[in-house]
Amino acid sequence: MNAHDQTDVVIVGSGFGGSIPAYHLAAGGAKVTVLERGPWLETKEFEHDYLLGSSYTRAFDFVVGDGMSVLGGNCVGGGSVVYFAAMPRAPKFVFERHGSIGRRMWPSVLTRDTLEPWYDRVSDSLPVSTQDWNDVSYAGGLWAALCDHSGRTANPAPVAVDNDRCVNCNFMMAGCRFDAKRSLLTNYLPAALAHGAKIRPLHEVQRIERIDDGDYRVHFNVVDDTDYRARTGSGTIDAKVVIIAAGAGATPVILQRSEAALGTMPHAVGRYFSGNGERLNTAIIDEERVREVLGLSREDGKVYEANHIGKGPTVANWDKLDGSLPEYERYSLEQLYFPPGLGTILAQVPDGDEPRWFGAQKKEILKKWSSWLTIFLMTEDDNEGVFGAPPPTGNAYRISQQMLGRGPLKYDPTPNTLHGWSLADAECKEILEKDGLAKVAPWTNDVVGAYTVHPLASCRIGDDPETSALHPNHELRNHPGIFVTDSASVPGALTVNPAMTIAALAERSVPGIVRALRARGVDVTYGAPAPDGSITGRRAVGKLSLVAGS
């Protein structure tokens, strides 16, 4: 690539927000180049290995902020390669949330009902499957039994996993070696490539400027494929339309760094960040009590001891996803697996003396790791995250050659957020400690702040220019031709895993981007089938596309 490269559309990032428009726009006839800062890994490169430098650290990023740390994907396919593929749709009440602004924060045109056809498109395209009790892992089954024992319901979660191929290795965070996880590497991205889209891995976008003819020039660095701290080159590419989909932890940073060249950014760029209200609790299961009280046992005679077996989250409790409850008192409680390394350091000894995250007592609970059950709390936070000044490159000062960095995000949880966390913690304790079945403690927020695997809302859609960076069609306010289609565009916490909603919003954004390209003289059409050729989902949105994003 040289300094004068030119294309119709540059897409920054190849997760859901990048891959979905890449496919549709390429299929519609546009010239599309995707710049992805992470490596392009093949299935055979996905390893079961915690060694630094294995796919686990190559494909993942962990950015420590001030009060909030963010885990995200860093590879072609983005979060879809490293995530756990739970794909519930957001409950109705989420779209009516007021959050911190005192009035509805979603655009008036968006409700669960109006998003439903776009959810259907994603569901057809990945595809998403429902699960039954034969699919859920021991950990999911145990969580269901615990919920049932305390008078609650529990649901096997819908997932983008081919359960017939899944070997329950619980190495999903390092990429799926068996192509069982339906990451974007298995659907939208190969279809985009087949239609001529170009994907440039290890291209980290620095900033965007506007050039004389109204087009945009995107400046990037090329980073070393092993040591992401090292730069091996740089360049630019010009485009009529730029789509930024670098993830909620990086998209606003690119725009902040571009402000000098592009002009003033909307106030909400880099503000209103949400960690999806996330929090983790770790329970230590009393195996014998579970046998006595719940009557559970495995074929090999063990009761549980299966923390390491499975496929991320398989079962969730949704009893508090009740729209009649006040805001900040609604949440889901989902069984989750968290790998060691990052997944044990923050776990605290239940009922122990301080310090509870390190020391001799902590070592004793590490020895019971196979009897851990991790519960993931997704609550309603207050969009209180704010990004400070951008680092010189990327979205963090990289510490390690891969994965670990220090970023400019500041998050100071409000009383509303703390209230939601404390209610969800108490509910977890009530379920898990009933009849002595387990001991549970929340992860500490004192070491790396709160912790999210689902960063959202740092450049969000909305009706109000003061509190949203994007028009409801995902176009950046006052900067026509720049769109944001990733997790940053989601207005706030969803109380469930957000990938399905991020993907549905990206699908919904495409007709508006097609219109923007056509207005700039690009001969592109909308209406591609699902990546595998299915047209069921296309039929459903055919009429909607005429109004979406208008």
Place this chain on the structure above:
Amino acid sequence: MDSDEQVKVSTLEAYADTIVPGEKRFPGDHAIAGASPGPGAVVAGALELLHTEATGVTVGLPYLAQALNEHAKIYAKERDLELDKGSPPFVALSFVDRTALVRSLTAPGHPEKDGWVSLALFCNMSFDSAAHKHTAEAIAEGHPGLLAMGYTAPDEDGLWRFPKFSYRRELARLHPDTTPSGSPA
């Protein structure tokens, strides 16, 4: 007093041993306080991991060891503790005092918190994931942390598969408002 390198190593070992403590390797082992039975982070390879360039903390280790000993001297002075001059100051602290000092260094608001948290993170990783070794090799070699956590060997090709993974029973009622897509309403 030992050479600079020995001071650095034993100071960092004492830090690692504070994060995941273990039993003494030999009589007169000062770096390891002996606060927990069985091997801890030091025997699990904490120093090897910290000296792995990929962590990004390796070049800072001499500074961190020196700073830790300075903090230990101040800690001891504030409490009128007499430290054994034959060991680096942090090593000379009791396990309880090492723990109290590490708590304060990693607490919210401490100006050097980032560095001490990074050090703790990698010490913990040496025990719980042996990030300085291929996982399958570490298990085959009997890595004490992975074994303590209950890891079993992978299949011959180095991959884990669990054909038995489910109780295969209905274990709860579904939420009554579940939609046909399997989502909440």
